[in-house]
Amino acid sequence: MPGQESRVKFLFAVHSHQPVGNFDFVFREAYDSCYLPFLECLTKHPTVKANLHYSGVLLEWMKENRPEYLKMLRQMVESGQLEILTGGFYEPILPIIPDGDKLGQIQMLTEFIREEFGYKPVGLWLAERVWEPHLPKPLSSAGVKYLIVDDAHFKYSGLEEEELHGYYLTEEEGYTLALFPSSKKLRYLIPFRPVGEFIKFMRELSQAGGQPVITYGDDGEKFGVWPGTHKHCHEEGWLEEFFSALEENSGLIETVHASEVIRSLPPLGRIYLPTASYSEMMQWALPGESYIKFEDFEKRLKEEELFEPYHIFVRGGFWRNFLAKYPESNNMHKKMLWVGEKINRIQKEQLSSEEKELLAKIEREKYRGQCNCAYWHGVFGGLYLPHLRGAIYKHLINAERLTDRLRREKNGWVDVHRFDFDRDGTEDLIVETPKLNVYLKPDKGGTLFELDYKPKGINLLDTLTRREEGYHRQLSESVAGENPETVESIHDRLEVKESGLEQLLFYDWYDRKSLIDHFLRKETTLESFSRCQYEEKGDFVNQPYQLEVKEQTEGTRIHLRRDGHIWVGSNWIALTVEKVLSVPKEGAEFEVLYRLWNRHSAKIEVLFGVEFNISMLEGGFDNCRVFAKGEHPTEVKLNSTLEVPDATSFGIRDKSMGLEVAVETDTPATLWSFPIETVSLSESGLEKNYQSTVIFPNWHLELPPGEPVEVRLVKRISEL
Template identity: 45%
Template structure:
């Protein structure tokens, strides 16, 4: 009997919420359009297609011919359309109601646009947790697609991972296909002959044997150097021809066709997992380096593959501990989701549910929430993700806009609200959320008495959407690359192996913050600290206030934070008290009064620096300053904001851009993340003496 193989082929296309239109245009011209045109010319090749809702919306508005050709292929039975969360969220990170809502939005779109009732869904980044079968089943989904690594983690060997399995949660079942990892690396990076040979080696006399390869559509033309390789050098054309020429033993079919024809291979229960690279990235920097080194060490062992299958990385949710900024976005998303759900519950039995205006506004708020759940800005691996300010900006923009609608529907009072004490970031300590008509300020008394989020509601902008400079595991690759230069620069590599540098001397920007870049961070710095050292976070901190616990009190529109701490000066500690009062007005503005008190028995000399940080889209000359001034003004046209920081007297002011070095699909790059504004006050305080210092921050919205 001839050995045969079933080949389930597909692509997943996605672009983040908030990405630049020129990026989508580029993706369309070099990846999405040429791929679908080539598939159209090979009608015998069955395949499956998933596009996120962001791209379906883009195609409908700017390139409707893409939708037209997909309709034709669907009608002739060549392509199966796969659902998913409409805005490509990481499913385990959502409330179950939002999981179901995202999926139903996509299935309704595919039904209305293509007259298609999808059975399966794409699992964003293949991030799996065992509770998912229940909400997926409740949303009408029959199957999803995971990675080889998922089934390997359940103890299934390569021969057993050539079909589909059934899993369940509380009796709700879900069918699971797994993507062949080796084939994912072969297509389109190995030669066509090598790829066909891999099929030949995988073929069996069991007619149900199947290989699945569905991966990012961007690797077919959008990843560096792949357009020439895939289209100009005819890799994809030659591959499709080779599959057709070997159709007597390579059978292409869709997921649903396979389900109709073949039974499952049994039950399987999968632990928390994603594709293996994701589990590497989710680890903290040091653990990630150790894991990479461990894998390299096993490569030189005779039984390396047997050992590797027992190596595990971290889980996706670790990004919320690795990056506090990611956690902040996630908890903001959950907070807004709860606001929407509370309002829906409140009006569910009232006549307001029949008000078409309320229904429309609620639907808009819900859709904005869903957009704010797009996964890309919440994590970072090879691609820019969290490190791209415009993606984080888009998440906050959607979430704040959604929150504004619900607050308006709730008919909130148009004045400062009483501070809400709640464990916003889910760390066991209460934060303080202050919401007014024009702005939201979130305080963290348990960590420096800082402001960690400042929403300008009219602009739908969190002006504290900054990112601290962190040491990443791939930074050592940058140092090694600069030291030795590129190896084999002409080769076409996978995105995981590619090393490029977008500018010289990037290693000079490898500076790391030991605290989060928020605002009202109270520093007492060593007297020898220079502007340059402080900007690089290479200075001596002499106080215990940066992470210290502050008392919090509320008085009408005034909020007071205070701490009794210590400052090292000379060869001893001094007892110092800081009081900071934040007064809010109707406009987006904060008047901040610091009182620094010497509670010690001796006179002390202090260098006090209350650090502020602001998030702008792109750096300007105003982001660099080291001089004595009474005010600092910064206009940000992209966000339509004007920030003014004013002092009562001439003040030494340090201003510098916060720039990270991160890895993206284009290589290592320097990215502007925000601006630090740090007044430096040199104080000489006698025992019991106090010094008041004033800062006014005004944020105007440019019409």
């Protein structure tokens, strides 16, 4: 009955994770500043129950590097203090991976938990709380009985705040799941506000009557990794005060496990949630312009005091929008599906025990390549961090290489696949050899958009197009080096990590790939080209090319042709570009023969160039060099700008990786080289990220009417 205090059941759930491919020092620092002190503090309060989730990525690292932590967890599970949640082992966005992979990833983590902690989990942590209505069936089939999603999901279904103090049931084809709504109010109270405010909130909730259950579910990194939180939570004692307050107020607050709630209380009802994630994620998924409009609209609602009562009717995008917003994310996702198709074909075959063992390794590599962090971008660096994208490609390419070992001879073969790889309605081309994967997009300039060197597990074209992000406008409103005295949620703070970032806000009008065919004004400079502030004279960069493929004894010959035009003065002149790629069955090189046909009646002069974007940075800037050979041999760091005349060979060398990518030409070229650098948001503020280096040989050519002018390039990958 309202007015009478009821004991509030408090479901305290904490999720901890580090991305596949993150640096080892990040794991160590997060462990020392957050994971260890959090658990040590919790052990001092044995009557405080918690629901914890650790991704398999983090558990694997702990088992190898900090096994004592797993022993602590087991003791706390056995004492009844902890309930451990399962999930996708490598923390995938579950809705976007095949159902068989959902089941495999969940079973892998469930089995790990059973072996290490002697406990079979029935609750699941949903990565980034990305919910889609089809999930109950595969999750229930994996043995999951409950999961935690944001309260926003329920409010989008029309429920009010006071209707969220418990759990609901949902179903798909009769498969049921219990859903707990995680309170956004608590997410912003814990650990950023004084503990007294939390107790006040709980007391108000207890006076609402009934048998209230309130759920908190959020990132463990809030307790020591996020900026300022280690000092706040541990040095200044917020976490100790919080756990002590829970014990001191045990008559008001009962900490519980989710499974206890399900056993002791009935559901509040049946519900069907829309596709959703937490509200910030859905804003991040919007394109840049829509992001700004959304932000402005929310601001207007707040100014007019309409936000609180009506904000549930204002929502952003949908997680899958990231696959449309960022083609780079889509390419990784479609490669993951492509690798999965290869594995599925092998699974249908008769396999020996040794082959089955190898297939299990292949599947694990694919699962690692499904880790969500590199597939999206918001307040965390994610997609903008090259080492995270590189890790996704490494594991997917490794899966392919191991698949080759199962069904291919070591040398001397080539596979050609023509299909809509990226699911945009047009045909793409993939050529595979023992050492290379060559991905071409005929409808977008006949460009090369992925080049995998299998022995090293690297996509050499793994870069990012410079595009406008909604938060870029805030650069002028921020002050470099701000250090607020209060600790805030990373969703509320914006700092600039270095001065001058606004000078890097250049945006590309085409995707940064390779074999991009440019025709420039003669007066074009390296600086204007590097800023993408130049005039393109032709219609070849991102327009369709005709494709013809011929499989020959020594390899595959790919003929790309476009009958296009260029501006010569005020005349729109017909010009044909042909580029013929020859990919041999063996080795790690291929040749590109360019033929330019002037269809005009008179001779013309053109400035023609071929753009390559190469991504190699395993050894850092000190161990990676751009080089040029010819009359003026030169070598500079990757993040340098370079202009060299009469170059006949050029490329990038990474001594740490032991790899060199070189392009040789039979026609000496002027070489332009410059870094692609982006400005992106991370939990610690706006920062600069190196993405790749542009290698741009260009030639001033005279084109006689009706006769081809040829330029031959050979791209060669070699180990040092």
